[in-house]
Amino acid sequence: MTEKLSETSAAENEVTEVTEPQEPEASPQGIIAPSSDWSNPLRDPRDRRLPRIAGPSGLVIFGVTGDLSRKKLMPAVYDLANRGLLPPGFSLVGFARRDWEDQDFAQVVHDAVREYARTEFREEVWQQLAEGMRFVPGDFDDDDAFKQLRSSIEELDASRGTSGNYAFYLSVPPKFFPKVVQQLKKHGLAGAPEGSWRRAVIEKPFGHDLRSAEELNRIVHDVFEPDQVFRIDHYLGKETVQNILALRFANQMFEPIWNRSYVDHVQITMAEDIGIGGRAGYYDGIGSARDVIQNHLLQLMALTAMEEPASFDAASLLMEKLKVLKAVKLPGDLGKHTVRAQYAAAWQGGEKVRGYLEEDGIDPASMTDTYAAIKLNVDNRRWAGVPFYLRTGKRLGRRVTEIAVVFQRAPHSPFDSTATEELGQNAIVIRVQPDEGMTVRFGSKVPGTSMEIRDVTMDFAYGESFTESSPEAYERLILDVLLGDANLFPRHQEVEESWRILDPIEEYWATHGRPAQYTSGSWGPEEADEMLARDGRSWRRP
Template sequence: MTDTYVNPLRDATDRRLPRVAGPCALVMFGVTGDLAQKKLLPAVYDLANRGLLPPGFSLVGYGRRDWDDEQFTDYVLESVKERARTPFRAEVWRQLAEGIRFVTGGFDSDEGFEQLKETLREVDETQGTEGNHAFYLSIPPDGFDQVIEQLRRHGLVDKSRTTPWNRVVIEKPFGHDLASARELEEKVSSVFSSDSVFRIDHYLGKETVQNMLALRFANQLFEPLWNRNYVSHVQITMAEDIGIGGRAGYYDGIGAARDVIQNHLLQLLALVAMEEPASFEAGQLRAEKEKVLAAARAPRNLKSHTARGQYTAGWAGGQRVRGYLEEEGIAPDSQTETYAAFRVDIDNRRWAGRPFYLRAAKRMPRRVTEIALMLRPAPHLPFHLADTEQLGANALVLRIQPNEGITMRFGAKVPATQMEIRDVTMDFNYGTSFAESSPEAYERLILDVLLGDPPLFPQHTEVELSWKILDPILDYWADKEHQPEGYAAGTWGPPSGRTMLERDGFTWRRP
């Protein structure tokens, strides 16, 4: 008798077939911002170029600029030619351009929203978008309430209606603490049904993040080791080599913890630590993530197991760069952190007693996002101590970006020696292992919005649970006695970041 294995990643739908969106219009608020210009507009073109958008598609921009449709079309074309990942094809662009519209107005403009309503009625008729509308809020969080209320007031959304559909896309951060997240949810849910709200976390659209599920649940090799019996601790790092650039207005007052740990890194933690779902269906996947986040907590000793820093002037990328307080638009007494690190404990059978360390920072020596499962040492080494001096801990490292792939570190004998053991690595790299190129994260997520496919989007319960983990740390840091510690740009952070792990007998892995 043979065992039957049921693959939890398999859906009833054959996902080998390309999924093509149905007729719809995508309305972008904040369309002249950096995110739209660099990511969203090129992603829309790349989807069209790959044949994943229907002929009945329209892209509608909404903004304050006094543009007509032709001027906005030129703006989109410039963004596409500069940033698109797929080759430019005139015939694809001509079809896409037929559905491009622009509406001038502010968030408080009743006239602008009435014009938007008329524009959507027009593209429903001329482009065949059939009344299916997705509203992408690529705007600062303080504008969410106003835009959502305007959509309701001007009859652009009908919560009670399922066909044609209306959906809203919200960019992080989802509030600035638990209380504000609940207020935002109350406003959004008063206008949109829960299955029509898509909270974008672009990290969840990355192929390597999704491959984490395949690595664990499609292979028998790793799952027996994926627990407290073999793992000593887990490190999740998101390091950026850049400063804040032109984002002072957004970043100051937000900081590294709210900007990326509350969403990106805690979502990665949930995917790493969760139990096997019954299937890859959205509800099943969400239930397992919620269980992990509900079991996770901030460290009991916040002084010993949190670290907060702010970069000062230093060397990065071969040039001298200024410190955070010297950046344009930053107040000279700002206490916003650009380095945040802390320990998270998960109180369940699989992970009890095995800490997860989360770290996010700007002006690091290099740009890298990775998850490292550090394994416990072998209980006995039948070698002389001198033969194993260069032997570190075994590790399984999931590289999210750049150079997406997986690294295994283990000990091997050095050739031509009697028995000297040294660390070696075994690498899997997406770029060299598959002929297909990975779609950009926003391509995948925008397509999922248009399809109404929710597995990669965190729901409100996950958002609340994440804030419950982070809020005690933010409250502790808000005390004037716990202000950020300086670290030179181009280094791996303040001394407190290192001692945080050293207290537990560990060191940060050098990515």
């Protein structure tokens, strides 16, 4: 299932047959056994009872003092170790502009793990991890710092047995991506010793338009081969997103109606109930469409609309997602079928909140969107005539991400309209967050002597159906990087196709007046409701 992207020997990831699953014990090599809950969702696909365990390796995090590293990356590394999925000599190197020693860095990781890790804290796991932690102080243009980084890696190869296998995680603002990768090349860190691998992990946003994305791809690929580059879209690491493929292709009941003959339209929503917080420096000038639609929502759309791949390796998934993105057509009138807006001051959740233009660090004349909604068409045989509506925004009614496949109404109803309520349309709703699961909406008879039909829902929730705990998205993605499994990582072709879709919309908005306004705590501007009303439809209320 996985595409092997490294030269790591097969023996490093070899899984031996066992007669019955059992909790492993500490090995002679010193691997710490996972916690007593051995119901592990990160399993080797060749044997569902066994976990996928990374071979000898280390992780270097640039920008290790940032929120992403503290709240997500370092806790995810600990959780992987606590589940027995990292090798005993796994090493973690932090690189940042701080005057720290190794022990100071270890304390920062310790505090982050204590506060944000999913799994219980175990001293023996922590001690084994801490022994492999190093810190390198310096700026990204500091040659001496990168020389020290190389020395630290060579020392860890000797003392921890990392075998020269390292992933470089760029948890830094996009403007620093070129400098970091060029420094890695200059100091001989990008090229792996014979029999080893090196990989680069890059966070979004990957460019701010098509031209910048193409230039960044050129710079990165001048240092790393395409199959060494892992672009993180953390949504693709979520269990519910991966379940889209299982829902469609592992079940006979859905795929026959997953097409234009039965589907009326599709709505994909990512709503947040918070404002920009302290992210003015990052957010202003980028906005909701670039921050969310270009990556998260177009990826969800591609997974929803794609054809069945020949296999579930990275190349096959890329091929089918690209077909969808290349088939996307923008509506002729962008003024009627796209909306951008900014949240306004209001009472939300019992407190007075400021509007976007009143937030600290925001220019009162800013044109940046905090809400975006667009209509797209997929011009192929399966989806011709079925609109896809994508929307995202901050300070909306509640935090929710979902994909709603809304079906056409029954062509004929034999029931007396006076004896039934106004029925909605059947829908399959995939909830990505926060209550992961799926809802099916359909009409059912109300108990009684008359024929009264009412909309009901049938719910599936991950937390109620499985005893296995779901890994946090970064936990799954970091493990996949170490294993060289690229299935859940967008390739540069997908990134560029996504910008080709969004660029004309952004260019139109830049020359057509100011963004609309919407009340904080609402579900967006009136213009967004009008956009769907023109098509005889309305937004779902999640």
